[in-house]
Amino acid sequence: MPELLDSEVILNGVRLAYRDRGTGEPVVFLHGTPSHSFIWRDVVPEVERAGYRVVLFDLLGYGQSERPLTHDTSVRGQVDVLQTLLQHLGIDQFCLVAHDIGGAIAQLLATAQPQRVRRLMLIDTVSYDSWPSETWQAIIRDHLQDYAAMSASDFEAMLTRQLQMTVATPDRMSGAVLEAYLAPHRFALGRASFFEHQVRHYDSSSTQQVVPALAQLTMPVRLLWGAQDAWQPITYAKRLAADIPGSELVVIDNGGHFLMEDQPARVRSEILDFL
Template sequence: MTLLTDSLIVDGVRLAYRDRGQGEPVIFIHGTPSHSHEWRDVVPRIEAAGFRAVTYDLLGYGRSERPVDRDTSVAAQAELLEHLLDALGVDRVSIVAHDIGGAIGQRFSLAHPERVRRLMLIDSVSFDSWPSPTWKKIIEEHLDDVAAMSQDEFNALLTRQLKMTVADDSLMSGDVLQAYLAPHQSAPGRVSFFEHQVRHYDSTYTEEISDQLGHLTAPVRIVWGEEDQWQPARYAKRLSDAIPHAELVVVPGAGHFLMEDAPERVVREIGDFLGAPLR
């Protein structure tokens, strides 16, 4: 399914987004290597439960603009999130954030605590947890020569990485796999992937806020796939220890893309956290 249906200009750039439902606003922030497709089995359920769900592709990702000369680091994405909420007329919001989206959620919640009702972090980057060893190797070997990489080589590389995101790698195949590969099926798409995503795989953005996590004031729930190969579950425990009031939920038999391995569990956790239990 195509989740995102509209676009809007925010701070001079175009973001693809979806804004549906009535009630308390909730914003979904995806991770990498990904786009809003990862929320396809989750967001419609939250909309139907009586919430206003906002979903968007980060700048440089998916269907959003891929600017040549604009910072797309998680620090810049957190600043852009403020502009997006302003453009949509959202004063306070609950944040559901995955992977690098979690870094954006952490940074935004610390900078603007008055605007955050709740924060859910799903297999989030944190501290010095990223990039993973396999991404470090890719950065060392390919970041500066991506233009020489063929489409087949790129697809093979990204497929190997995406297969690591799920506990059951048969889930990352067929149409699902193709949807994750789709934004990068051209030379500009390949270059954009490395420039807007991989170049910013840098733990500086989380390490510099690590000693502030105890200052988060909104309720926090941390949800993690027990078999996450990129963000090991020990980081979930470390995060929950750093945020004294945080709840920690570890999901057995699930990997980094928890929404692929266990979408029903993700829906239940979000519904429960928002105060509208879904069964």
């Protein structure tokens, strides 16, 4: 499978894996969970060829980036990570394309510093109280240590079931693609990190607190949603569209939560059209 991230940098004592290519208007891509920058592999090369400067990175605690002992990897902590990376790259204003919990990071940044975000696209994003599911709430509350201690085979079976729920077309999450999503967790630290850096921080308080500020957004906003998203129901997309003035909602049929897996060509087309 193609390797997207080709650079590393240590910022505030932690290592980030990232990609920064092109010289045009900056476009920053944010992935979600349980994923990493691999999810953008069928999107970013064409955006680069269209003349944009594309920046993407693995969130702290995800993919090829460091699994830190002490740094905050909640969505609020990831906002600080993003801003530090952008400062390092000399980027002040940019377009932002974000998926899943990356959309929570984007909502926090766009409402806190709207002058920096020229355009905002949210793809099957978490919002309001849409996350985590009741199942994950119970695990976090009562069984997180038990799950973190599960065997490698049990963990892989659990994560495979989760990943197969992200697509509308089952074949899209199989073979080499499934292997690429599982790869960051196929060692002890990767499995522990999944619970410590991702699951432990599934918390909707940030997206609920930001709701009043959504009405103040003035940059162009487009919401892109899979009609068959089993994790983020379309009702939340409609609510976001109503709460963000002038925003546009595009619903794509035959698309699940990982819309870039089910409909990569359509996602590319929507992003380039929006930019």
